[in-house]
Amino acid sequence: MSAWMAYLTASHLLERRIEEQLKADSGLTHAQYEILAKLSAAPGRRMRMTELARSAVVSKSGLTYQIGRLEKRGLVARVACPSDERGVLAVLTDRGMSCLEKTAPGHVAVVRAFLIDQLTPEELAGMTRIMSKAAAVMASPYGDDPTGMTGTRGTRGTTNTTGMTSTAGTGVAGV
Template identity: 70%
Template sequence: MTQTRWLDETEAAAWRAFLFTAHLLERRIEEQLKTEAGLTHPQYEILVRLSDEPDRRLRMTQLAREVVVTKSALTYQITQLEKAGLVERATCPSDDRGVLAVLTDDGMRCLERTAPGHVDVVREFLIDQLTPDELRTMTQALLKAQAVLRD
């Protein structure tokens, strides 16, 4: 049996700072999105991912991977977005079993209205608080952790 390597003071401080900051930022983002568009953060991320696609559509399995949610959680979010008229489902032309999530024109307009406020929150509470060097370091560190987590 391996011995647990407990966090030292520096490591624990880094972990707590990351965790607390992530929670606080997530809360601010949720407040902004709920107030401006009645969206949750996962719903907003779905709209963003779909808007990034040339035809504003993506297979549900790929979309779940990109927004880092389970297929059932994505299905729930897509159902909510469908009810709001922001997304619709379509059959994949190359595979009858595949389902596509498609961003509607109303969904695109909602995203265009909501994105400036979202960027303002991210910029005010994170991006503008860091120097360019700190941003590069943060990006490198988080991408390193992300690569391990995605394996």
């Protein structure tokens, strides 16, 4: 549990560094950066609000706010969803993309310098495996027993609601 203590302070400090660097370097919030990154990696550089929210792990209202902000800066645009009248697609604009590309290097540098580079190859692999598993477990909407005696497994399938024929590749991956 000294592990937990360490994790806590490290994550907080890292978040600070990231926020600092990002803000100074491009006026973006870490939350905003994550949103842009997710969009850049999505087919057609667009995503339904709800899925984007789930993907970035923010509340729906939080996303609405942030998208509004990004829209005002011209980095993202809102488009009506063709397949669903109520739906809204957040689309990464060209300006948004170039902003992301311009910002990514510095951001990556921070993450690497303070976290990734501290790991040996094995540790990195372990970390990936661990965090992925943890994320998978916590991703299930509910019914998880914190005491840990349930044993869920669930996988989720996604449907193409974007009306795109899969463009884009890896985008400016989260990093």
